[in-house]
Amino acid sequence: MTLSTDPTMAETLLADRVRTARSSEVRKVFMASQKRGVISFAGGAPYLGVLPFDRLAASARRIMAGSGAVSLQYGASQGIPELRRHVCALMELEGISADPDDIVVTSGSQQALDLAARILVNPGDVIFAEAPSYAGGLAVFTGYQAEIIHVPVDGEGLVPEELEQAIAAVQTTGRTAKGLYTIPNFQNPRGINLSAERRHQIGEICRRNGLLIFEDNPYGLLAFDGNTRRAIQPDFPDITMYFGSFSKIIAPGLRLGWVLPPAGLYSHFVNASETTLLNPPVYNQQLLCDYLDNPAWKATLDESRGLYEKKGAALVEALEQAMPAGTSWIHPTGGFYLWLTLPEGVDTGSLVFECIERGVAYVPGTAFYADGRGSNELRLSFCLPTIDEIRKGGAILGQLFREATEAGTACAAATDDRPRNHPGRPSKTS
Numbered sequence: 001m002t003l004s005t006d007p008t009m010a011e012t013l014l015a016d017r018v019r020t021a022r023s024s025e026v027r028k029v030f031m032a033s034q035k036r037g038v039i040s041f042a043g044g045a046p047y048l049g050v051l052p053f054d055r056l057a058a059s060a061r062r063i064m065a066g067s068g069a070v071s072l073q074y075g076a077s078q079g080i081p082e083l084r085r086h087v088c089a090l091m092e093l094e095g096i097s098a099d100p101d102d103i104v105v106t107s108g109s110q111q112a113l114d115l116a117a118r119i120l121v122n123p124g125d126v127i128f129a130e131a132p133s134y135a136g137g138l139a140v141f142t143g144y145q146a147e148i149i150h151v152p153v154d155g156e157g158l159v160p161e162e163l164e165q166a167i168a169a170v171q172t173t174g175r176t177a178k179g180l181y182t183i184p185n186f187q188n189p190r191g192i193n194l195s196a197e198r199r200h201q202i203g204e205i206c207r208r209n210g211l212l213i214f215e216d217n218p219y220g221l222l223a224f225d226g227n228t229r230r231a232i233q234p235d236f237p238d239i240t241m242y243f244g245s246f247s248k249i250i251a252p253g254l255r256l257g258w259v260l261p262p263a264g265l266y267s268h269f270v271n272a273s274e275t276t277l278l279n280p281p282v283y284n285q286q287l288l289c290d291y292l293d294n295p296a297w298k299a300t301l302d303e304s305r306g307l308y309e310k311k312g313a314a315l316v317e318a319l320e321q322a323m324p325a326g327t328s329w330i331h332p333t334g335g336f337y338l339w340l341t342l343p344e345g346v347d348t349g350s351l352v353f354e355c356i357e358r359g360v361a362y363v364p365g366t367a368f369y370a371d372g373r374g375s376n377e378l379r380l381s382f383c384l385p386t387i388d389e390i391r392k393g394g395a396i397l398g399q400l401f402r403e404a405t406e407a408g409t410a411c412a413a414a415t416d417d418r419p420r421n422h423p424g425r426p427s428k429t430s
């Protein structure tokens with residue numbers, strides 16, 4: 001049978017869940033920012049220049065020569081035992097005590113999130129998430145037709161009282177709330193940490209209300225001060241799925257992450273992973289294990305953290321010099337991101353392609369909300385560009401947004417003839 005190539009015919013056959021999916025704003029910006037010479041603050045990509053490529057190349061060669069027939073064969077659906085042992089050792093740093101047999105290795109934590117939604121979400125189910133939250137996480141849940149309800153955050157992360165209110169509001173509608181999706185460390189996109197006290201309060205609220213916690217933690221080992229925070233999972237193992245990743249701490253190209261689910265969900269994760277992936281690539285896992293076997297990897301991670309701290313500071317300095325009054329941001333203390341709030345009325349979505357034309361890419365704030373908010377916000381990822389690029393990029397951003405703010409003020413002044421003794425420029429905060 002020949003399938004029709006008519007796109008409209010093909011489109012009529014799409015599943016309902018795909019019809020409602022938004023195309024990724026991050027991807028559009030990412031594509032546009034691929035042009036030569038554009039300084040990209042857009043993607044959440046780590047800086048890989050610190051990696052010992054010669055050592056990795058020798059390791060790759062040794063593995064292939066020594067065990068090529070295993071490396072290139074199908075493997076265990078849960079991932080190879082050596083890597084699961086390394087995962088357990090890593091999670092111990094965050095107070096998690098797990099057995100290698102509790103872990104499912106996945107193709108990045110993105111796949112693990114997808115598996116979680118696949119086995120847990122029915123159309124119409126509610127998932128609570130920070131406001132704002134990781135675009136790729138929201139896309140997974142909405143892709144399975146969940147409704148995202150954003151919960152307000154402040155400087156200590158998600159606000160427990162707000163979560164309680166949001167749960168109560170959903171309960172009155174008779175809908176099913178399945179869980180809370182949270183990124184407790186150096187949150188993507190705001191860069192904030194959930195305080196220890198709130199981790200506990202939020203865990204209690206979820207347990208009391210029969211909700212699962214999707215604890216997504218790719219940035220936990222990237223604190224600039226080197227301190228690792230206790231995860232939510234150890235205190236709420238019965239309701240928490242913990243998602244980990246090697247992408248931000250080592251290399252995303254290996255596409256390796258994992259999930260530690262509550263005991264009752266383990267076999268469902270394995271089954272779901274088998275239907276999507278069969279097994280994670282053995283060769284990549286062996287290469288990663290060989291890298292982790294040598295304790296030098298920790299010094300390399302320290303080096304990345306030190307570099308990211310300097311880059312974050314350079315970005316803050318550039319923004320302080322360049323951004324219009326009334327702009328605020330949160331000073332990064334780890335992770336990859338700085339979240340910027342511009343004066344009301346500045347539309348970061350309509351300015352992003354103009355900004356790319358001028359040589360700088362960012363992700364507009366609306367990408368991080370499921371409900372259209374965030375038009376005067378944006379995310380900057382500072383890990384990949386050099387310090388010189390960060391300085392230059394910060395100046396370009398500042399110029400663009402100063403112009404936009406002044407144009408907005410001029411517009412408002414032209415349409416507003418009320419007497420104005422003190423136009424008032426709110427001060428810049430960081």
Ligand code: PMP
Nearest residue numbers: 044108109110134188245247257
């Ligand atoms: N969760 C968060 C919060 C992320 O920022 C990312 C990547 N940007 C992922 C999950 C997915 O990462 P990966 O699939 O590379 O492990």
